[in-house]
Amino acid sequence: xxxxxxxxSHQQVTEPPLLETRGLTKHFRIRSSRLNPHGGAVHAVDxxxxxxxxxxxTAIVGESGSGKSTLTRLxxxxxxxxxxxxxxxxxxxxxxxxxxxxxxVQLVLQDPFSSLNPVHDVRYHLARPLIVxxxxxxxxxxxxxxxxxxxxxxxxxxxxxKYPHELSGGQRQRVAIARALAVQPRLLLADxxxxxxxxxxxxxxxxxxxxxxxxxxxxxxxxxxxxxSARYLADVIAVMYAGQLVESGPAQTxxxxxxxxYTELLLSAAxxxxxxxxxxxxxxxxxxxxxxxxxxxxxxxxxCPHAMSICAxxxxxxxxxxxxxxxxxxxxxxxxxESQRAPRARKEA
Numbered sequence: 001x002x003x004x005x006x007x008x009s010h011q012q013v014t015e016p017p018l019l020e021t022r023g024l025t026k027h028f029r030i031r032s033s034r035l036n037p038h039g040g041a042v043h044a045v046d047x048x049x050x051x052x053x054x055x056x057x058t059a060i061v062g063e064s065g066s067g068k069s070t071l072t073r074l075x076x077x078x079x080x081x082x083x084x085x086x087x088x089x090x091x092x093x094x095x096x097x098x099x100x101x102x103x104x105v106q107l108v109l110q111d112p113f114s115s116l117n118p119v120h121d122v123r124y125h126l127a128r129p130l131i132v133x134x135x136x137x138x139x140x141x142x143x144x145x146x147x148x149x150x151x152x153x154x155x156x157x158x159x160x161x162k163y164p165h166e167l168s169g170g171q172r173q174r175v176a177i178a179r180a181l182a183v184q185p186r187l188l189l190a191d192x193x194x195x196x197x198x199x200x201x202x203x204x205x206x207x208x209x210x211x212x213x214x215x216x217x218x219x220x221x222x223x224x225x226x227x228x229s230a231r232y233l234a235d236v237i238a239v240m241y242a243g244q245l246v247e248s249g250p251a252q253t254x255x256x257x258x259x260x261x262y263t264e265l266l267l268s269a270a271x272x273x274x275x276x277x278x279x280x281x282x283x284x285x286x287x288x289x290x291x292x293x294x295x296x297x298x299x300x301x302x303x304c305p306h307a308m309s310i311c312a313x314x315x316x317x318x319x320x321x322x323x324x325x326x327x328x329x330x331x332x333x334x335x336x337x338e339s340q341r342a343p344r345a346r347k348e349a
Contacts, residue, residue: 016090017051018219019075019105019187024048024084026070030292043291044070046243047084052187057213057220059234059251061227061266065288067243068223069110072191075221076107103133106180110192112172116164122148122175123160129182147178151208170201174208181212188212191223206233227263228270231255236324239263242289242299249325259327261304298330301344306331310340 025046032039045067052058060068073079085092093101109115116125126144130136136143145156151174153159164172194202212218224230230237231251238248247260258264286303289295295302301311310330319332
């Protein structure tokens with residue numbers, strides 16, 4: 001049984017998922033100071049269980065401060081969790097196998113300019129992982145050319161000698177993706193890969209990710225605040241709020257029939273012409289809560305227009321709305337008494 005904040009993605013039960021988090025938690029300690037004499041901790045990620053299936057795209061969606069980037073770095077093993085565990089192919093990777101883990105899981109960051117060394121050219125960026133992991137084969141130049149062709153930067157001779165500042169934003173992000181592909185990973189963690197690109201070239205990078213899934217069988221975790229692009233690209237969407245997962249399910253089902261008020265709020269902020277079966281009209285207001293002292297119960301209840309008394313008292317368990325579609329919201333609970341269902345007074349922001 002899963003606990004609060006543990007909304008699992010849908011996948012086949014015949015084999016373990018490629019990557020799985022179980023109760024993953026990350027709290028960042030805050031030092032005491034004159035303004036904050038008692039210190040504390042930021043509850044960036046709390047008790048998150050998420051299963052990433054093989055050969056598909058799983059989108060993690062949420063507004064700024066929801067913890068999605070921290071979760072991605074935990075999945076990349078760049079930071080250590082406070083508690084919980086991370087499983088690759090159903091097994092917990094040993095601490096001594098960090099380099100081996102990197103050959104399975106690679107991270108692409110949000111800003112392609114800062115992720116590339118400005119004093120080195122494209123050839124250097126692609127050659128280094130090939131050399132370090134001894135994957136160049138008989139010809140390093142042919143391997144580099146193959147990587148550039150894979151991300152639609154061809155002919156390769158036009159790009160290998162260029163430096164990051166000589167490339168467009170979209171080209172830099174493609175180079176960053178090619179560098180991640182150099183070690184032949186099975187899972188690509190793409191943290192807001194198009195948010196810093198011009199609108200006119202975002203679609204090209206999204207289509208590149210889709211091609212890597214469809215043609216190469218690459219599994220991808222796509223992290224974004226834009227639920228419309230998640231619907232376009234992903235097979236499964238997991239919605240994150242205030243460090244916890246609140247809803248997950250097949251992308252089209254979740255966006256056509258949202259079952260959590262926060263998902264409705266995201267949809268209302270990102271109109272989608274392809275969404276025809278639901279009209280979103282959410283009255284929720286307010287800001288993301290302070291994660292040093294998160295609210296009790298459901299963390300969304302201070303902003304939720306449907307909040308009941310139980311919402312402020314107890315965190316909801318995930319309820320199955322339909323096969324593979326889960327929502328951690330008391331609105332879907334049965335057996336609540338009248339006092340628990342009583343509307344909760346909400347302060348207007």
